[in-house]
């Protein structure tokens with residue numbers, strides 16, 4: 001192993017192995033505030049404490065891998081959006097993480113809820129979210145889902161295609177319903193995020209294109225429908241976005257569309273929904289903007305464009321998912337093996353295998369998403385080594401954290417905590433390799449409660465009904 005001098009101290013030389021954004025850590029035991037639920041700290045023995053509970057105790061009680069959600073932090077993030085965007089409707093995006101209890105938290109915090117399937121609708125309603133506070137999304141809603149939504153009286157259906165318009169009308173006709181709808185449009189914005197989670201460029205499956213004219217045609221079609229009350233335009237440009245620029249372009253283009261609609265029909269659309277996508281810090285390199293800053297930028301742009309197009313300011317809504325559930329959640333794994341792999345140039349990468357992997361967090365494999373990690377059960381004075389935290393699946397790409405500095409003495413049995421695991425981890429989990437999915441545990445004032453229990457092998461066996 002070669003060594004190099006950086007800022008006066010001697011470090012192992014990981015040049016070429018270490019991504020540019022990953023800094024040599026000043027203090028491996030430090031917990032960078034922006035990554036963790038508010039109030040996360042180490043106790044006097046160095047154990048990480050989340051929501052007033054030691055992760056060691058939580059792991060002993062609930063096993064690993066597991067996701068722990070700090071209820072106070074989750075609720076505070078709901079409140080933060082509510083307060084930063086006064087007068088706006090805030091729809092928490094349930095796809096990021098949804099259980100009945102979480103739906104209840106969201107309802108109690110006064111937010112609405114964005115759902116995408118029958119399953120999400122059922123869980124949200126079972127959690128006590130009033131149907132009129134649900135926004136029903138999806139690019140291929142089934143007739144059954146639409147009928148259910150109308151019967152329950154969901155607040156609005158966000159229409160994604162002409163086929164769906166026909167399906168909604170048929171369901172209204174058959175069931176004697178009226179449907180409140182918004183039309184999801186593609187604004188052509190190239191959001192600065194991973195290609196798979198950008199959703200407003202033209203060449204993808206969501207929404208009706210503004211440029212192609214389908215968006216205006218869809219709005220007019222809904223406006224004239226005898227079964228629909230058209231509430232407005234919906235735009236969602238993508239996910240894990242830090243810059244306001246993409247949203248500003250979307251605001252301009254959707255309000256221009258609202259103006260065209262007014263010219264075509266003489267009617268002003270009452271509402272504009274700007275979707276979700278607000279980025280969070282997964283690593284030290286991520287710098288999310290405070291919600292107040294986002295709100296100020298949006299407000300200014302909306303006022304400006306409304307004036308420019310001679311429109312009244314519409315009612316406004318957003319749909320944050322990750323920005324609420326992501327930082328509130330920490331995943332805990334147990335180290336099973338540690339392997340120093342010799343690379344060319346005499347350098348070493350330390351592979352730390354944990355008891356989970358791509359089945360409980362597919363995001364690194366799917367989007368090359370980066371995460372951070374910390375030793376949860378103790379501190380260490382050992383020197384930092386460049387590690388790759390990998391899972392237990394039969395797949396070379398089963399990587400949880402591609403590059404992270406951890407102490408050189410990480411050993412079998414240690415606990416690894418991964419912040420930012422509240423969003424799109426459990427909700428996208430699978431049973432790959434017949435691994436039961438981990439539980440979601442709520443933590444509040446030092447006490448924990450199971451929100452979603454751990455799957456068991458019996459659960460898996462029960463599904464396997466073949467001869």
Ligand SMILES: Cc1ncc(COP(=O)(O)O)c(C=O)c1O
Pocket residue numbers: 093096114137236238239240275276277278319320321322323423
């Ligand atoms: C329509 C819609 N709204 C809201 C969201 C939530 O996004 P995020 O969790 O990034 O805020 C998504 C997912 O990207 C979405 O598709």
Ligand SMILES: N[C@@H](CCCC[NH3+])C(=O)O
Pocket residue numbers: 095197239240363423424
């Ligand atoms: N699931 C994605 C976000 C996009 C999903 C919603 N359209 C993620 O983990 O980042």
